[in-house]
Amino acid sequence: MPLERGKELSLNFIRVLAVFLSLGFFATFLPFMCYPLAVIVLGVTSIMLVIHLAPFPSLLNRLGDYSYGIYLVHLPLVYCLYLLVRETSPGFIPMVALMIVVVLPLAVLNGKLEYWMYRHKIRPLVDRWLSPDRPSSSTRTMESQ
Known part of the structure; x- marks a missing residue:
């Protein structure tokens, strides 16, 4: 059964958000990449949340x-x-x-x-x-x- 357009968008949003949050989690274990990766992850997830909030x-x-x-x-x-x-x-x-x-x-x-x-x-x-x-x-x- 295919998903409706809104649910498909929400699922894609959750998947991309999960990828960026997992990158942020792994950035804590990579000290040399911690700061740049954290900035990218926080920036992208913040933008995604702002865009997605109605x-x-x-x-x-x-x-x-x-x-x-x-x-x-x-x-x-x-x-x-x-x-x-x-x-x-x-x-x-x-x-x-x-x-x-x-x-x-x-x-x-x-x-x-x-x-x-x-x-x-x-x-x-x-x-x-x-x-x-x-x-x-x-x-x-x-x-x-």
Whole structure:
């Protein structure tokens, strides 16, 4: 019984992934080839997993939609957080970790809010203003006289 197209693709994906993972396993026993082979194996398997994951492109699309709001607010948030913790001087690595944990979620939340406002408030308003069936301002002033 022949496999369906999707199952055949999944089986081929699993076979190729198994080959590269076994190469990575054997690379641990070959010390002279360990680093180059590990880099190749990790790179190829990462690319294969990213390509094969279905929800990943939708996540990237959403981040692309939110990117303008993230761009607008990330620098002021980083600066405000720096002003709050500069007296304690936590060091570079803890500061970067703090920035990622605090600023990134807030920036994404702002991006989501900005995108919602654009889609539901700003865009419909601009579409109404620019619609061809809307009378122009000169027509309205002539009608009122």
